[in-house]
Amino acid sequence: MADQVEPDQTAANEELSPAERLSLMQSQHRLLDQKIIDLQGRPWQNQLLVQRLKKEKLRLKESIERLKDEIIPDLNA
DSSP states (O other), X not given: OOOOOOHHHHHHHSOOOHHHHHHHHHHHXXXXXXXXXXXXXXXXXXXXXXXXXXXXXXXXXXXXXXXXXXXXOOTTO
16 A cells, blocks of 8 residues: 655645745744743743753844845845
8 A cells, every 4th residue: 555645744845935944933033032031930940941042042043144144135245
């Protein structure tokens, strides 16, 4: 019996457009920001986890900026 691929599975294998990747990365950045805020609001916060999330958030922000530069060309170039 041949394996049938559902439509949702084929969509997961398709490459995202730069605008879709940017939107996804921005959404992930906001989620990380909210997690950090939530963790810092706790009386006994896990400082190592907060630090790791902040580093991840920074890496994501840098990736967002690089992608924005690719999407929007430099007008002065």
